[in-house]
Amino acid sequence: MAEAGLRYRKERLDRGIKARSDTIYVISSYREMLYLVLPRVLPVIGLLVLPLVLRGYWGKVLVYACMFGLLALSWDFLAACGMFSLGQALFFGVGSFFAGALNHYLHWPPILTLPIATLAGGVFCAALLAPVVRLKGIYFAMITLVVPLLFTRLVVATGVWGGSHGLSNLAPFTNEWIPIYLAVVAMLVVLFGFRRIMNEDYGLVLGAIRDDDRAVMSAGINIYWRKIQALFIAAVVGCFAGAFMTHQYQFVGPSVFALDYSILPLTAAALGGAGTFAGAVLGSIALVPLSEAMRALGGLRITFYCIVLIICIIGLPEGIFHFIQRKYQQFERLTEIG
């Protein structure tokens, strides 16, 4: 049997149940229906139950994870439209300052500042980046990286909106259940909303712009206007996260434009698996608590955090979500090479 020169290779095949649940015939059996429904419903139920279990400190960590999830989703959406952003902090910071300023100077409650900061921030960011939608790849990335850093210096140097001291004593959320459920539900809505958008014809065009913008132009579609729309959608999500955290911390300062808010969402999306949105959420839910749990390590926290990241990215370059999805849908076996 084990002759010299006989070798094996790994073969991947779709599971039978996957093939059966690809078509409308999925409704013929409960098993197939559960196969499709459970991976979507279980995480949702899990996330909705989690706030009941996690109280106090870890509850706040969950909120924080959801906010990073929103930023990672916003990054992933831009990436899906061909805009590689290194500046999620811009969205986060603009949303934060809109909410902070409205609350501090006009004393508007969070129920008003949240939606207004979200929408106004979205319009502001889209308008700000509109002139650079013609740039592609690394050039677009460089601009988005620099703009939030510019805002940091602008706030510190001119002293507007509290300058380097920031605006403190902002209105908190009145009830402890509101922020935690608002965060979880917002993340889930954005997750499923983005997946829906990309499956519609609208998202088809956005994805096509990423693949070949000239072909889309020759189809009579104004790609720059579409990109600005995509920027607005992504900015709205980022600004909501910023406005939310302003009221959660009851503080806003120039640190909201920090590099962390640009790089960590990107890392979360890369670790979770870019291009799926679910990966962005998974990555944030894995990374943020990990980072918190490592606080016990003191000064070496970031070192260990980076080591974990490096191991994950080398060992699992496709991302957690793609890995799980593949294991769920396919099995592997060894076949002889004849």
Place this chain on the structure above:
Amino acid sequence: MKTEPILRVEKIGKHFGGVQAVLGVSFELRQGEFLGVIGPNGSGKTTLVNLITGFVKPDSGKVIYRGKDITGKMPYTIAGLGIARTFQMVRLFYNLPAFKNIIIPLCSPRVKKLRGGQYGERDETAVDLLDDMGFERDSFVPYKLAGSLPHGYLKRLDLTRALALRPELLILDEIFSGMSMSEVASTLPLIEKFNREGLSIIMIEHRLKELFRVADRVMVLDFGQKIADGSPQEVMNTEEVKKAYLGSEVEIS
């Protein structure tokens, strides 16, 4: 009665660095005319297409479409006015099923306007269009990933995508390159049919035999300049064309 030309190109010119790609080319295209453009490699044929469709901005000259100056307009604006093109190197979305490629132009404002302000059932329209072009709806072909289709199908898919825009002027940039004889034989009648139905066509081609059979008029470019323009028979007998294609007789002897 002389009809107003659908397209008028006036002394258009473009250079890339020191290379003069197109130099003062002027021509007119009548409504419903089938114009062939030939010329040796590097004679500026594709640049001419890019200049008309707005992918390259001209240094000098004008492009007038239906009496409107479209020089230097954005490619999507020009496509929206009804000038569709195919690409020499097909530009498709290879990780999408073939019929999804056709959805992209169906999402354009032009198609919406032509359909009376509504898009309708785009999936169905796309499969209908492909069916007309020989991608049979009951086969697997329209639903396969574009990347898995053979080259001849890709060329025809690119053509279908251009036609989905419901153009009034169609520019074909070497649509037959890389196609087999039988694929050419099945595609050519389709193009002829669209021309008979009133579509104006500019066709750039290296396969002279096929081109001369279908074109009303042939224009010859060489080193970015127009060296001949006339009916296929006239052009074939021009001395300069023979030189450009075969080299001058003096050099041979």
